[in-house]
Amino acid sequence: MTPSPDIDVAIAGAGVIGASTAWHLAQAGLRVAIIDAEGPAAAASGASDGAVSVASKKPGVMARLASASLAHTATLAKGGPLSRAFRRRPSFLFGQGPEEAAALDALAAKLAQIGGPVSVENDGGAALLPGCGMGVDRIVRLMGEGHMPGHKAVHGYLASAGDRVQRIWPARLKGHEADATGVTLDLGMSQLRAGFLIVAAGLGAGELWPQLPLIPRAGQLIVTDSGPAGVLPGALTAAAYLLAKTRDGAPPPRPPVVIDPLSTGQYLVGSTREAHGDPRLNDFATIAALMERAAAVWPPLLGRRIIRIFTGVRAAVADGLPVFGTLPDSPRVLLATGFEGDGICLSALIGREAARIACGDGVTAGLEADLAALSPTRFTKHARWGAA
Numbered sequence: 486m487t488p489s490p491d492i493d494v495a496i497a498g499a500g501v502i503g504a505s506t507a508w509h510l511a512q513a514g515l516r517v518a519i520i521d522a523e524g525p526a527a528a529a530s531g532a533s534d535g536a537v538s539v540a541s542k543k544p545g546v547m548a549r550l551a552s553a554s555l556a557h558t559a560t561l562a563k564g565g566p567l568s569r570a571f572r573r574r575p576s577f578l579f580g581q582g583p584e585e586a587a588a589l590d591a592l593a594a595k596l597a598q599i600g601g602p603v604s605v606e607n608d609g610g611a612a613l614l615p616g617c618g619m620g621v622d623r624i625v626r627l628m629g630e631g632h633m634p635g636h637k638a639v640h641g642y643l644a645s646a647g648d649r650v651q652r653i654w655p656a657r658l659k660g661h662e663a664d665a666t667g668v669t670l671d672l673g674m675s676q677l678r679a680g681f682l683i684v685a686a687g688l689g690a691g692e693l694w695p696q697l698p699l700i701p702r703a704g705q706l707i708v709t710d711s712g713p714a715g716v717l718p719g720a721l722t723a724a725a726y727l728l729a730k731t732r733d734g735a736p737p738p739r740p741p742v743v744i745d746p747l748s749t750g751q752y753l754v755g756s757t758r759e760a761h762g763d764p765r766l767n768d769f770a771t772i773a774a775l776m777e778r779a780a781a782v783w784p785p786l787l788g789r790r791i792i793r794i795f796t797g798v799r800a801a802v803a804d805g806l807p808v809f810g811t812l813p814d815s816p817r818v819l820l821a822t823g824f825e826g827d828g829i830c831l832s833a834l835i836g837r838e839a840a841r842i843a844c845g846d847g848v849t850a851g852l853e854a855d856l857a858a859l860s861p862t863r864f865t866k867h868a869r870w871g872a873a
């Protein structure tokens with residue numbers, strides 16, 4: 486006889502996706518356990534920039550989901566779990582050279598046409614942001630987007646969920662067995678029985694299911710000392726990001742860069758995209774090149790000192806879309822991983838939808854097709870899933 490569940494839902498991974506899911510489940514009154522191999526925000530969520538950006542997303546599924554997630558994030562920030570994590574602020578995209586300027590014009594036209602939470606201004610030149618460096622040909626200003634450091638979001642979700650969520654760390658999910666009434670989790674020294682399992686383990690999901698085409702993509706970031714706040718009123722992002730997402734993997738003419746003014750008066754400058762998964766690797770040549778590029782675009786950076794550098798590792802998926810949905814042969818196991826450089830932005834929506842599925846409610850009306858596009862069933866032609 487199979488034992489009855491100790492808890493309703495177990496979540497493996499206390500990054501921003503797992504923490505958001507835990508909070509949404511607790512709100513629905515479920516008994517939840519969140520398990521992490523290290524601790525909260527130990528991986529990508531604790532070592533990233535936090536742009537909650539719709540404009541930077543690939544048009545289509547990702548842009549629509551980001552738009553819905555931005556709206557939900559803003560709601561959760563109004564006295565809810567994200568009130569100390571999310572802040573709205575303007576953001577700027579800059580273009581250098583004709584290809585980037587054309588990409589910005591196309592983006593501005595598209596955003597103006599579709600309406601939605603993000604409004605756009607495009608003055609045809611660089612006058613919207615005085616102080617930019619020589620060689621910036623075009624600035625587009627966006628209103629309605631925001632910023633949310635991943636570690637603050639994780640803390641906000643877990644603190645607001647209170648003791649409705651049992652925290653288990655350090656403990657690693659090593660495997661599971663699903664049956665008709667629940668899932669038995671193998672945590673090495675112990676087992677846990679849950680009604681439903683959500684695996685939000687970032688790159689760790691690739692150790693459980695090696696057939697998942699997850700690719701580590703490291704990014705180095707810089708934090709400067711603090712100075713007068715407000716000189717740069719919002720994040721300044723290279724149009725190269727737009728090109729990188731629409732060129733099917735071919736590198737853009739110039740490397741992407743984001744210059745983010747933090748509420749402390751510091752700048753966060755990021756980030757590289759490197760083909761490895763080691764968060765300990767920082768190298769000074771790359772950091773110097775990143776800072777040089779950023780200071781050429783935003784000269785006030787020349788007066789700042791670098792006080793910290795760090796590396797985070799994104800979990801990318803070979804086909805460029807995250808993985809979200811129940812496993813084809815285990816309807817009590819949901820996988821949510823592969824959010825690459827978009828997980829902070831998407832976390833509010835993904836947590837809400839994962840909780841709805843675990844509660845048996847199905848996804849929010851209107852999101853069915855977009856979420857179905859992320860389903861792990863797209864890899865079943867090549868793989869058997871079974872127990873991890």
Ligand SMILES: Cc1cc2nc3c(=O)[nH]c(=O)nc-3n(C[C@H](O)[C@H](O)[C@H](O)COP(=O)(O)OP(=O)(O)OC[C@H]3O[C@@H](n4cnc5c(N)ncnc54)[C@H](O)[C@@H]3O)c2cc1C
Pocket residue numbers: 497498499500501502503520521522523524525526527528529530531532533534535536537635656657658659685686687688689690703704705706755756796797798799800821822823824825826827828829830831
């Ligand atoms: C340099 C950089 C810049 C970024 N900038 C942005 C940005 O501006 N905007 C944006 O939206 N996103 C950004 N991202 C992406 C974002 O940080 C990630 O998509 C997001 O944090 C992923 O969250 P997650 O919860 O899926 O995974 P993670 O944060 O990686 O969390 C996974 C957790 O699972 C745990 N774990 C792993 N294996 C197991 C196991 N077997 N059992 C138990 N626990 C396990 C880990 O310890 C970890 O705590 C950036 C990322 C990087 C690296």
